[in-house]
Amino acid sequence: MDTSRFPNWTRQEDEQLRLMAANGRSKQDVAQELGRTINAVAARAVATRVRFRSRRHPNDQKPVFRRRCLRCRNLFDVESRFRFVCDLCHALDEWRSADLG
Numbered sequence: 376m377d378t379s380r381f382p383n384w385t386r387q388e389d390e391q392l393r394l395m396a397a398n399g400r401s402k403q404d405v406a407q408e409l410g411r412t413i414n415a416v417a418a419r420a421v422a423t424r425v426r427f428r429s430r431r432h433p434n435d436q437k438p439v440f441r442r443r444c445l446r447c448r449n450l451f452d453v454e455s456r457f458r459f460v461c462d463l464c465h466a467l468d469e470w471r472s473a474d475l476g
């Protein structure tokens with residue numbers, strides 16, 4: 376594959392760049408699809424004012440669970456699926472057990 380030379384972007388390529396960006400695809404996806412480098416895609420995106428969504432990798436997003444605290448019955452958000460009491464009650468529990476111990 377010859378990647379040292381890049382022909383001018385065609386209208387179709389520009390359109391594809393625009394569509395893929397709009398669909399939340401990454402620069403890497405577009406680069407692969409069009410057989411160009413990511414840098415070339417990035418430069419073209421700037422030149423044609425195409426915006427890529429800054430997208431976090433799905434694995435980076437921790438799921439957040441909304442639970443009702445088993446002690447105070449307040450709703451709270453927690454990232455761990457193994458927590459069943461809110462931060463306040465959790466802290467109280469730790470304080471109590473430390474006090475008893």
Ligand SMILES: [Zn+2]
Nearest residue numbers: 444447461464
């Ligand atoms: Zn609580």
